[in-house]
Amino acid sequence: QVQLAESGGGLVQPGGSLRLSCAxxxxxxxxxxxxxxxxxxxxxxxxxxxxxAAGGSTNYADSVKGRFTISxxxxxxxxxxxxxxxxxxxTAVYYCHARIGWPIPRSDYWGQGTQVTVSS
Numbered sequence: 001q002v003q004l005a006e007s008g009g010g011l012v013q014p015g016g017s018l019r020l021s022c023a024x025x026x027x028x029x030x031x032x033x034x035x036x037x038x039x040x041x042x043x044x045x046x047x048x049x050x051x052x053a054a055g056g057s058t059n060y061a062d063s064v065k066g067r068f069t070i071s072x073x074x075x076x077x078x079x080x081x082x083x084x085x086x087x088x089x090x091t092a093v094y095y096c097h098a099r100i101g102w103p104i105p106r107s108d109y110w111g112q113g114t115q116v117t118v119s120s
Contacts, residue, residue, distance in 0.1 A: 001026050020080065029074060034079040036070060036095070081094065
């Protein structure tokens, strides 16, 4: 079965850095785009960054452009989110997401989430 397992969250001071990882299994990882979302308390879940299947193209929310970098290692079935210059408003639960299926990807899968708290 499809599984997405995030790790790497924690407490960090403003201006600090964290790297999140999402280990995927149960599907052909290298065939699908991957996305990071986040959800802060009392707010809707929002897209943070997405990367194409081969990793050749990425897209970011305006709020994280220039500070976050999404990448993937298809040999390790893992997608990463490198977060730098963190701000208190980056505090949220971060989720890994994949939409998979053939011929048209329509099935959504989510990890359990990892908490990121930015505070002094």
